[in-house]
Amino acid sequence: MGNVSNFFAKSRQPAALQEIQCRLASEADRREGLRLLLSTGGRIADDGQIEQFVRFASQRNINLAHLWIACEGRRLVWALLPIISPGRTALLFTPPEHFNAEAAGRLADAAATWGAIQGIHLYQLLLDPGMADARPVFERRHFRLMAELHYLQSPVRARESLPQLGLGMAWELYSGDSHPRFASAITASYRESLDCPGLAGMRNIEDIIAGHKASGEFDPRYWFVLRLHGRPAAVLLLNRVAGADAAELTYLGVAPEARRMGLGTLLVRQALGGAAMMRVKSITLAVDAGNAPALRLYFRHGFRKVTSKLAMMRDLRTC
Numbered sequence: 001m002g003n004v005s006n007f008f009a010k011s012r013q014p015a016a017l018q019e020i021q022c023r024l025a026s027e028a029d030r031r032e033g034l035r036l037l038l039s040t041g042g043r044i045a046d047d048g049q050i051e052q053f054v055r056f057a058s059q060r061n062i063n064l065a066h067l068w069i070a071c072e073g074r075r076l077v078w079a080l081l082p083i084i085s086p087g088r089t090a091l092l093f094t095p096p097e098h099f100n101a102e103a104a105g106r107l108a109d110a111a112a113t114w115g116a117i118q119g120i121h122l123y124q125l126l127l128d129p130g131m132a133d134a135r136p137v138f139e140r141r142h143f144r145l146m147a148e149l150h151y152l153q154s155p156v157r158a159r160e161s162l163p164q165l166g167l168g169m170a171w172e173l174y175s176g177d178s179h180p181r182f183a184s185a186i187t188a189s190y191r192e193s194l195d196c197p198g199l200a201g202m203r204n205i206e207d208i209i210a211g212h213k214a215s216g217e218f219d220p221r222y223w224f225v226l227r228l229h230g231r232p233a234a235v236l237l238l239n240r241v242a243g244a245d246a247a248e249l250t251y252l253g254v255a256p257e258a259r260r261m262g263l264g265t266l267l268v269r270q271a272l273g274g275a276a277m278m279r280v281k282s283i284t285l286a287v288d289a290g291n292a293p294a295l296r297l298y299f300r301h302g303f304r305k306v307t308s309k310l311a312m313m314r315d316l317r318t319c
Contacts, residue, residue, distance in 0.1 A: 020077070020103050022110035025067040029076075033069045037079040039095050059243060068111045070103035078103035080111055087203065087211030088121040096128060101137045108141045108314075116316040122202060123316060126309040135310060143312040147196045148289040152303040156247070156283055160276035163269040171270075172232075174223035183209060185225045185232035189253025194291040202315065215250045216241050222274045226263065233258035236267045238274045241284070247275040249285035264294070268301045 025033040031050060038045035038053055045053075057064055062083050070078040078100045082090040092111070094104070115123060125143055127134050135145070165171070172178050183205045190200055203211075212218075216239030226234040237251040249271050254263050275283040287294050289308065 020070055020072055020106050022068065022070045022103075022107045024065070024114070025069045025079075027065075029069065030064060030067055032076055033067050033079045034064070036069075036076055037067070037081060037093065037095055039097065042097070056243075068107055068114075070100070070107040072103070078107050080104075080107050082111055082115055082120070082123070084118070084120060085211055086214040087207035087209075088119060089203075089207070089211055090115060090120050090123055092123055092125045094125070097131075099131060099134050099137075101133065104134070105137050105141050108138060108143070112141075112314060112316055120316055121207070123314040125312040125314075127312065129308055129310055135312070138312055138314075141314070142318070143314045144198065146198045146311045146313050149286045149309050149311050150289050150295065150305050151284065151286050151307045151309070152298050153282055153284045153306050154272070154298075154301065154303040156272060156275045156280055158276060158279075160272045162273035163266050165266075168229040170227045172225045172227055174220040174225075178225065179209075181225055181232050182223070182235060185235040185255065186251070186253060188232070188255040189235060191256050193253065195253075195288045195294060196311070199313070202313070212237050212239075212250050215239055216248050222247075222278070224270060224274075226267070228258060234263050234267055236270055236274075238271055238278075240278055240280065245280050246282045246284055247271075247278050247280045249283060252285075264297045265301075268297060272301065 034050050034053060035044040038049050054064070056062075062081075064081070066082050066084070068080045068082075069076055079095060081093040083093055084090045092108075112123060123143070125138060126149070127138075129148065139145070172181065174182055186208060187205050193200075218239055222238040222240075224236045224238075225232050226236070228234075232255070234254040235251065236249075239248050239250050240246075241248050252264070252267050252271070254267070271283065284306075285298070285303070287298065289295075
């Protein structure tokens with residue numbers, strides 16, 4: 001495919017005067033597509049970075065045959081990799097810099113048409129807030145801004161204790177029998193939620209649970225429904241991060257009628273205690289930047305912000 005370093009040339013013809021071709025990368029040009037996809041610091045990825053990513057993709061069941069590329073003539077100008085997850089969603093992995101608006105927009109449309117044929121319902125895109133020129137391009141391609149996500153992290157103390165439950169409270173672990181109660185608790189917690197409210201109604205509960213299970217290493221011993229006087233009142237989902245010495249607080253939610261009762265504190269303490277039982281060193285989570293009560297809760301328990309992303313979503317069922 002031509003010298004991919006031409007991608008970084010400062011002088012180029014206007015995109016409108018060049019034919020941009022979008023297609024799935026063949027096995028022969030997949031490596032050059034990965035060089036661009038993994039570019040950082042103004043430099044394309046070297047062979048070592050590519051091999052490391054290929055191993056990572058194999059471990060995580062990421063299909064590199066799904067890599068899309070956009071070319072102007074023989075010059076590779078943009079790449080995109082849909083990472084398909086259970087629950088009929090896919091995360092779009094794009095180069096973090098050197099944004100090419102015309103190529104990115106056309107490639108997003110081509111990949112969306114392909115994704116709809118694959119049975120994917122939602123494409124998720126996580127953009128660095130500093131890529132101010134990228135957001136309007138994707139908005140014109142039917143991506144909606146869902147939230148700015150703050151990614152938080154906290155160290156885990158080896159002797160973190162589990163909280164004591166109050167009168168009328170009991171934990172229920174996930175199982176086939178308890179699945180309907182988890183579904184009910186998660187659904188109830190979405191009502192009037194401040195955490196990504198734009199997602200309400202976009203996915204059915206079975207797809208949501210399948211997606212949570214696929215986030216890291218699922219272990220039913222760390223999925224909890226809090227029952228209050230026999231009724232599901234809150235839910236906590238904790239997964240081990242695959243290939244890392246960390247846990248992820250995948251989801252925490254409280255039903256509207258059980259809010260403002262201190263259950264958030266109880267759930268966070270249970271998450272920290274569960275992470276200690278996993279014997280991991282840290283725990284991570286993502287939270288809507290607009291959810292001020294949740295941020296105060298997490299900060300109060302030692303979490304600190306490590307990065308932010310703009311979460312955008314495109315519904316492929318309208319393609």
